[in-house]
Amino acid sequence: MEIPSRAVSTILSSIAVFIGTVYLTFPTYSYEMLAAGIGYWVTAFVSLVNLLLDSGGVIALFVTLLYAFLTAVLFHVVYARLNGSSSPKNAVAVVPGVLVAGCASCGAGLLGLFAGVGVVSSFPFAGNGIRIFAVVVLLLALAYEGHPTTTVCRIQN
Amino acid sequence: MPDGEKSSRFSISKRDVITAGTGFFIGSALTGLGYSDKLQRGSNQELDSQNQDDHVRTELTLDDRPAWGPDDSRVTIVYWGDYQCPFCSRFESQTLPVIRDNYISGGDVQFIFKPLAVFGDDSLRAAITAHCIWDQTDDDQSSFWEWHYTFKNEFDSRNSGWASMDNVLRVAGELSQINADDLQTCLSQGGYRHKPSDDNEEGQPLGLNGTPFFVLYNEEAGSHRTLSGAQPYERFQSAIDSLL
Numbered sequence: 001m002e003i004p005s006r007a008v009s010t011i012l013s014s015i016a017v018f019i020g021t022v023y024l025t026f027p028t029y030s031y032e033m034l035a036a037g038i039g040y041w042v043t044a045f046v047s048l049v050n051l052l053l054d055s056g057g058v059i060a061l062f063v064t065l066l067y068a069f070l071t072a073v074l075f076h077v078v079y080a081r082l083n084g085s086s087s088p089k090n091a092v093a094v095v096p097g098v099l100v101a102g103c104a105s106c107g108a109g110l111l112g113l114f115a116g117v118g119v120v121s122s123f124p125f126a127g128n129g130i131r132i133f134a135v136v137v138l139l140l141a142l143a144y145e146g147h148p149t150t151t152v153c154r155i156q157n
Numbered sequence: 158m159p160d161g162e163k164s165s166r167f168s169i170s171k172r173d174v175i176t177a178g179t180g181f182f183i184g185s186a187l188t189g190l191g192y193s194d195k196l197q198r199g200s201n202q203e204l205d206s207q208n209q210d211d212h213v214r215t216e217l218t219l220d221d222r223p224a225w226g227p228d229d230s231r232v233t234i235v236y237w238g239d240y241q242c243p244f245c246s247r248f249e250s251q252t253l254p255v256i257r258d259n260y261i262s263g264g265d266v267q268f269i270f271k272p273l274a275v276f277g278d279d280s281l282r283a284a285i286t287a288h289c290i291w292d293q294t295d296d297d298q299s300s301f302w303e304w305h306y307t308f309k310n311e312f313d314s315r316n317s318g319w320a321s322m323d324n325v326l327r328v329a330g331e332l333s334q335i336n337a338d339d340l341q342t343c344l345s346q347g348g349y350r351h352k353p354s355d356d357n358e359e360g361q362p363l364g365l366n367g368t369p370f371f372v373l374y375n376e377e378a379g380s381h382r383t384l385s386g387a388q389p390y391e392r393f394q395s396a397i398d399s400l401l
Contacts, residue, residue: 026244026367029386036392043389047247054243 006076013072014065021064022048056131063131070138077142217372218359219269223291223301225257226267231377232260232400234268234393237360237370240283240308241276241315245369248387249309255390260397270305271360274353275368279320282344283308284353286325289343293336300334307332375400 023030025048033044052060217235234256238245253268260266272288274281287305294300308328311319318324322344329335343349357365363372364383373396374381382396 026386028364028366029388032385032392033388040389040392047244047387050247051244 010069010072010076013075014069017071018065018068019045021068022052025052060131063135067131067135067138070135070142074138074142216359216363218355221288221291222356223270223272223287223305224267225270225298225302226261227264228267230261230264230267232266232373232375232397234266234397235271235372235374236268237271237273237356237365237368239273239275239280239368240287240320241280241312242368244367244387246309246312248369249306252387252390252393256393256397259394265401266397271356272353273357273368275357277316279316279318281350281353282320282322282325285344285347285349286320286340288349288352289340290329290335292343292349293339294334297334300332304329304332304335373397373400 022045023034030044030048033040049061052064219233219235238248256266256268261268270287272284274284286308287301290304291301294304308325311324311328313319322341325344326337326341329340330337360370360372364370364385367385369385369387371384371393372381373384373393378400380400382400384392384396
């Protein structure tokens with residue numbers, strides 16, 4: 001059975017986004033571990049996945065995986081539009097998703113990097129609210145991307 | 158759409174998308190480089206100037222903070238942590254005992270704890286309690302750390318009330334070295350309420366943006382390192398050995 005190349009590309013992109021998002025859970029820790037040597041890359045990843053589970057439970061892990069998949073899908077959809085068809089009016093919808101990506105798995109996270117430790121404590125549900133919000137943003141972007149009013153010219157009667 | 162008729166819809170060209178995307182990524186890269194530089198200076202570079210290390214040392218308030226190991230140790234590890242932080246718990250259960258056995262017990266390292274209140278009310282109460290307990294036991298470090306590990310075992314879920322006054326006093330009452338009445342007085346007075354926020358503010362210029370966070374320094378040699386997160390023991394060993 002032949003697997004469409006776009007499906008393979010989407011899966012690989014999802015994995016890459018998931019790995020990147022996990023590392024963004026604690027940016028300074030990830031930076032130091034990755035800089036320490038390739039032998040620490042897997043250790044850091046496993047530790048951060050465990051941290052994600054400890055901080056937000058299975059929900060956190062599931063939502064982060066879902067976020068990674070939706071991000072990959074959205075990027076592929078936008079790329080397809082940029083690559084051949086007419087101007088994508090709502091391609092800018094990618095930007096909020098990218099901006100939110102850094103916070104999608106905030107434990108101490110990207111928010112902590114910019115705003116200091118303690119800011120995450122102001123968010124309820126152990127940061128799961130942020131993660132779910134990121135997924136909602138992506139779903140809206142995907143829905144709008146496929147909306148007929150953005151892709152089809154209106155015929156004036 | 159008929160020629161000459163302007164679209165009433167907001168339209169974005171491919172060039173607009175590319176420009177916005179390029180601007181975003183350049184901005185991110187510059188921001189990332191700025192942080193990378195800060196991390197590089199904070200993490201792995203040795204400061205040659207005694208004045209710079211004095212700057213690190215004088216920035217830190219270490220008096221009246223829970224400690225482990227002798228005051229005259231060559232290397233000091235300052236640890237910012239939270240009683241409800243899972244990454245901190247991992248460090249304390251997996252790595253700290255090895256550091257204790259290999260360096261603290263031998264007098265090479267003094268370990269100083271700065272409890273923060275990152276994760277809410279129970280964190281704040283736990284941090285204040287730690288200061289009150291240390292106030293009672295500073296001549297007997299082992300009593301503090303026995304209380305510390307016993308109290309941490311009470312944690313079940315974040316801000317569930319596990320660090321309520323009743324629970325705090327019950328745990329203290331079970332340890333012979335702790336005077337529960339004195340503890341209750343200390344907690345009621347609220348004298349240590351500001352310390353977690355003071356420690357938080359103190360740590361941020363040094364690179365504190367997540368817990369656990371560590372500054373390791375050798376005052377005599379004029380050098381220091383920082384470590385973020387629950388890194389493996391080998392990373393601490395490498396940092397400590399480079400400072401000894």
